[in-house]
Amino acid sequence: MTPQKRLFLIDGMALAYRAHFAFIRNPLLTSDGRHVSAAYGFTKSVLKLIRDEKPEYLAVVFDAKEKTFRHEKYPEYKATREKMPFEMRPQIPWIREIMEAMNIPVFVKSGFEADDVIGTLAVQAQEKGLDTYMVSGDKDFMQLVNDHIFLYSPAVGNKDLVVYTCDEVKKKWDVGPERIVDLLSLMGDSSDNIPGIPGIGEKTAVKLIKKYGSFDLVLEKGQEESNARIRKGIEEHRESGLLSRELVTIKTDVPVELDLDTFQFTGFNEDALRKTLEKMEFYALINELQLGESHEDVEQNYRVLDTRKSLDDFIQKISGEKAFAFDTETDHIDANRANLVGVSLSYQAGQAVYIPLRFLNKENELFDTQDDVVYVLSQLKPLLENDNVLKVGHNIKYDLLVLKKYGVEGKGPLFDTMIAEYLLNPDMTSYKLDHLAQRYLNYKMQSIEELIGDKKSKQITMDKVSLEKAGFYAAEDADITWKLYKILEEKIHKEKLDKIFHDIEIPLVHVLTRMEDNGVYLDVEFLKNMEGEVRDELSKITEKIYDLAGERFNLNSPKQLGYILFEKLKYPVVKKTKTGYSTDVTVLETLKKEYPIAKHLLEYRTLSKLQSTYIETLPKQVNPRTGRVHTSFNQTVAATGRLSSTDPNFQNIPIRTPLGRRIRKAFIAQDKGWKILSADYSQVELRIMAHLSGDERLIQAFLEDADVHARTAALVFGVSEKEITEDMRRKAKVVNFGIMYGAGPFRMSNELDMSRQDAAALIKAYFDTYPGVEKYVENIKKEAAETGMVRTLLGRYRQVPDIRSENRNLRDAAERMAINMPVQGTAADLIKLAMIRVDADMQKKTLKSRMILQVHDELVFETAPDEEDVLCDLVKKDMESAMELDVPLKVDIGIGDSWFEAH
DNA sequence: TACCAAACGTA
DNA sequence: GTACGTTTGGTAG
The missing domain is CATH 1.10.150.20 (5' to 3' exonuclease, C-terminal subdomain)
Known part of the structure; x- marks a missing residue:
């Protein structure tokens, strides 16, 4: 016997709601802030259904906007329902658009709810010899279940998928599908505001139905019930029960026609679907569905240059070009610890080369002859240092930093596609190249995980990847970067961002590269001493707190602390977080007048923060090669245009409390006689x-x-x-x-x-x-x-x-x-301009002093003994004149042996 | 192992 | 009230 063909009818609104609430704590937003959780979850679920079940027939049914016969019968019907969340409403038409692109018909029948339409279609499908799966979490549908109609309740949270057959219904309710209406009539449904018979809940309803056989018989014989409450309910609320029955009964005679041709699922309209999903920014789904342009259509003339001859020929050709894109492959994400593995270049869409420097040879041993590296770099150097050639890169500061370690100074004009996209869309959380490729080129890139593995712990480095794979990956990076440059350059101009891009961000790349390369010197000895001091102090406080609490617990756990303070000791609750009691500073400040433990906790918090974030951690960040700490200044994170600093964050070194401020004594100059100079804008x-x-x-x-x-x-x-x-x-x-x-x-x-x-x-x-x-x-x-x-x-x-x-x-x-x-x-633009000027003037005067930090309105320098005065003057002048405003700019300058004294 | 929430450091 | 990053504990996978 051939298996029955299957029709899946999706209860649209139920699925949309479920998707919406699944993301409620962490809503999905597009780059321009539209809520798309419901649409995303909905689409995901439908795709999963198609993948898992491969339905022959498929449709989505939505409720009509108008009131239905149920409202007429019972005006309070669904009256207690909260109205649709505002961020969900606009998503319904989007969902319909996506369904249309998937070639899935959407049904709405005015005057009827989706339940009734689904019921009717299911019954008609059965007559045509189909099996129907009603896709919904709504238990009401169980009344329709029979040998050919099933309730398909998709997995949600930790609950698995359940397909309700007659047996499954019986297992769940102890009565079969034919008695579900009876059951619901008695117990009512609070979510739809259906009253049922007051006083009868799920348990009692089941008991009664089993005892008497049906709802009608319960009404008839219920007077004999020994339990007075139940008996009274049945006597007095008979009408309510009868009304409820009408309301919960799903209609199967709605005037709709099941036309199998339109229900047949034959696949997506890929073009339309891609466009719609792009609009929703569901790039991961586009990838998953392979909706990107197929790779065969795209020219990809990628070559690995593995002989000196081929390299020489290429250099010859590229030398005539005014611009090119390049990308470096390395074995480490931290540029300061990275070794160069290879370089890829492109100056023409669809054409790219990869020059390997470190790779596995046929015997699977690392191959890296110093002669080759020196030769390749000597060939590339004139190109990368040419003031008249535009270098295009994606996050080019990284590449410049790496090349710097190899004696190549990337100079001259730059174009950074990551920065360009950041200026165009400053609120994005990620500016990864593959994301841009999807967005602007509709192209799905080879994922890095395919090369080096996705398990963080098991990842290999790029030099261990086969030359063939690494070559394609790297060449693709350069090719895509080049193509994006052509598109983004135009957009930057159109959005009037030329000035910000060319006069601020791009010149700043060179400045930041230098600053990161400079790094910061730390007095590790000083921090070690401080660490011991703080450790002793912490253990004293800890003991005091344990004593007052009457037990030992993890002081770093707000949860455990909350239990101690507000349950064990029964202190008044001041504030709550969404997961429990708040124990933050404001709470402890409030409590400390009456409860001394709070004072100690505040002290503990301050000290342990300083200890774990700064005192213990900073010495570990010293780069063994340079003996200094090289932070990373990120140019594409803050939506306002500020920089941010990571690994470590040097923009939040303590200053407010005396003890915290002492940490700044560790920020000193490396060389004898040198000093720290700090210049900050006053009230900028x-x-x-x-x-x-x-x-x-x-x-x-x-x-x-x-x-x-x-x-x-x-x-x-x-x-x-x-x-x-x-x-x-x-x-x-x-x-x-x-x-x-x-x-x-x-x-x-x-x-x-x-x-x-x-x-x-x-x-x-x-x-x-x-x-x-x-x-x-x-x-x-x-x-x-x-x-x-x-x-x-x-x-x-x-x-x-x-x-x-x-x-x-x-x-x-x-x-x-x-x-x-x-x-x-x-303010961010201002200090960036100032940095560019200061840097340029320091170069011009060939000062030995170095700019090392920027902290939003402050610049920090390490200054040579004979340059103190000239640097002071230079910095003050450049900073104060960086912009011409209707008010004067004022810069305060301090100089001292450490950042502590300089500030 | 991966991710979130709470807490707290800066301008 | 704006803008960030890091550490920790706790839990979900």
Whole structure:
């Protein structure tokens, strides 16, 4: 007997809801901020269904918008349902679009719910000799199950897939499908607000049905029930039960026609599907479905240059070119620890070469003759150091750093495709090359995991990959980078980002390369001493805490601490996190007046943070080759345009507490007689706010070089500068910063320890004092709403899609971002410009001193004994003149034996 | 092993 | 209220 053909009917809304809530803690967003969790989960599930079941016939059924006969019968029907989450609503049409591209019909029948349509189609399918699978988690469907109709309840969370046959239904409810309606009529359904018979729940309903045989018989004979509650329920709520039965019964006579031709699943409309999925940015799905352009259509003339002759010929050819893309392959992700494995180049779409330097030979031994390396590099060097040739790369700072170790100075004009994409879409979380290839070239790249393995622990390095595979992979990188360059260059221009790109970010690449290469010298001895000191102190505190707690526990575990404080010791709960009790600083600060243990905990927290993040860790980061610590300054992370620093993060070295600040004593110069010089912009963001807003009073304050917080206090509180108290200045400072972050009265009142009304009044007084600032805030919000983006003074932009959201929280958050980004971003542009100037002037004067760190508004240098004065002057002048604003820029400079003294 | 939440360091 | 990165514990896989 040939197996029955199968029809799968998907309960669309149920699946959409499930997908939405599966991602609720971690919603999926597109680059412009659209919620797509439901659409993604939905699509995933449908794909899984197709893959697992290979259905011959398939359709999706949605509820109609209009009210149904159930609402007419019972106005409270589904009245307790929360309305659809706002971020889900726009996804329904997208889901329909995706289904259309998959050639899966979507059914909606006005006046009927999806259940009824599915029921009707299932019955018709049975008549045509098909087996039907109703795809839903809704138990109501069990009433329709028979030998040819099944309920297919997909896996969710830790629950596996269940296909309900008659036996399965019986196993679950102890009664068969034919009694499910009876059961539901008695017990009702709270999610649909179906009353059933009050007082009868699942357990009782099953018992009654088994005892009497059916719902009708329960009504008839229920009066004999010994249990008074049940008897009374049946007597008094008979009507409710009968109504419930009508409501829960799924119709099988909806006027729809099962037309098998349209239900037949024959495969996707690949073109349409790719386009739709691209719109949703479901690149992983596109990959999974292999919807990218097929590789056969793409020209890929990739060659491995494994003889000197072939290399010479290639160099000859490329020498006439004005631009080329290149990529280095190495054996380490950290450029400072990496060995060069090979170099790939491309100057023409579809053409690329790979020059291996380190690879396995036929005997599987590492092959790396020094002669070859020297020869290859000597051939490449003139090319990479040519001031008249454009070098294109993806994250080119990495390649420049690696080449530097081999004596090659990548000089001259650059184009970095990663930075270009970052400027175009500054909010993305990843700018990987394969992602861009998918996005702009609709091309699926060879994944690195295929070469080196996906298990982190078992990964091999590139030099252990066969030459053939490595060659293709590397050549593809160069080829794709070249193709992206052609596209992104155009886009940068179109979006008016040329200035930011060519005058700031690209020149900065060279500066950052030098800074990372310089690294920072640390007084490891000093940190080791500090470590011992702190360790002793920590163990003393630990004992005290154990003593007060009455037991030993893991002090680093907020969970265990929460138990001790709020359950064992029964201290008042101050604040909750989404997983339990909060034990953060504010909580401990509140508790410490009454409960001394909190004071010790605060001390413990501070010390252990310093110990584990800085004191213990920094010495481990010293590079054995250079004896210095080489951080990585990331140019494509912060959406506002700031840099970020990792491995280690040198932009969060403590300064606020005396003990933390001591860590800065470890930041010294390596050579005897050299010093640390620190130069920081004074009040840079407020000055930029003054310029952007054009507020006369604020500008005046800076023109007079006033203490701006004190000045603000005097103006806002209406007193003379002499009458200002410390507290008034403190409050003014909080408001000055709060305004730049877009804070409202609520947050400000917390910070200022005053009522919300008082905070609101203070904000009003602030805006009355600086009307230009208020206007700026209003204007920027308007601009954001009109254009969907905000820009810095130099044109760097950030999209703020949520500015038009219906959701208050999202919209408010977007407004705060919109207010802050031009300020923070312009400050970022400013210091980047300053770095470029300082670096250029240091080169010009061939100073031995080095720029080593940037901390958002501060630059740090190691300075040679005879260069102190000249460097001070140079840095101050370049930083203060980096931008011409309506207010002066002021730079404070300090110099000393360590960062501690310099600051 | 991989990932998240909580906590906390900076401008 | 803005913008980041790291460490730790705890859990899911």
